[in-house]
Amino acid sequence: xxxxxxxxxxxxxxxxxxxxxxxxxxxxxxxxxxxxxxxxxxxxxxxxxxxxxxxxxxxxxxxxxxxxxxxxxxxxxxxxxxxxxxxxxxxxxxxxxxxxxxxxxxxxxxxxxxx
Numbered sequence: 001x002x003x004x005x006x007x008x009x010x011x012x013x014x015x016x017x018x019x020x021x022x023x024x025x026x027x028x029x030x031x032x033x034x035x036x037x038x039x040x041x042x043x044x045x046x047x048x049x050x051x052x053x054x055x056x057x058x059x060x061x062x063x064x065x066x067x068x069x070x071x072x073x074x075x076x077x078x079x080x081x082x083x084x085x086x087x088x089x090x091x092x093x094x095x096x097x098x099x100x101x102x103x104x105x106x107x108x109x110x111x112x113x114x115x
Contacts, residue, residue: 007065011055035093064108071112
């Protein structure tokens with residue numbers, strides 16, 4: 001499949017409660033992992049696929065990332081198709097991402113991994 005979902009952030013107002021919920025409901029392996037100079041709560045053990053992010057603003061919930069080959073080109077195309085760019089491109093631990101809202105209202109990030 002071209003352009004798959006490659007990562008998810010769980011943006012939550014209470015990270016501890018969310019972590020406990022998913023650990024108990026699904027038995028997910030959730031652990032603190034050192035990233036840069038901080039610890040990040042990751043889901044997935046040896047092969048993490050999501051992080052739990054304290055988030056008090058809009059867009060709480062699951063926030064997916066879709067991998068693209070060229071972030072600038074994908075962002076321009078998304079805008080042309082009616083998407084709203086929610087913030088300028090930002091650097092994350094694994095690459096650069098741009099959060100957008102598609103015309104139907106769903107929010108996700110276009111993501112280009114580091115080379």
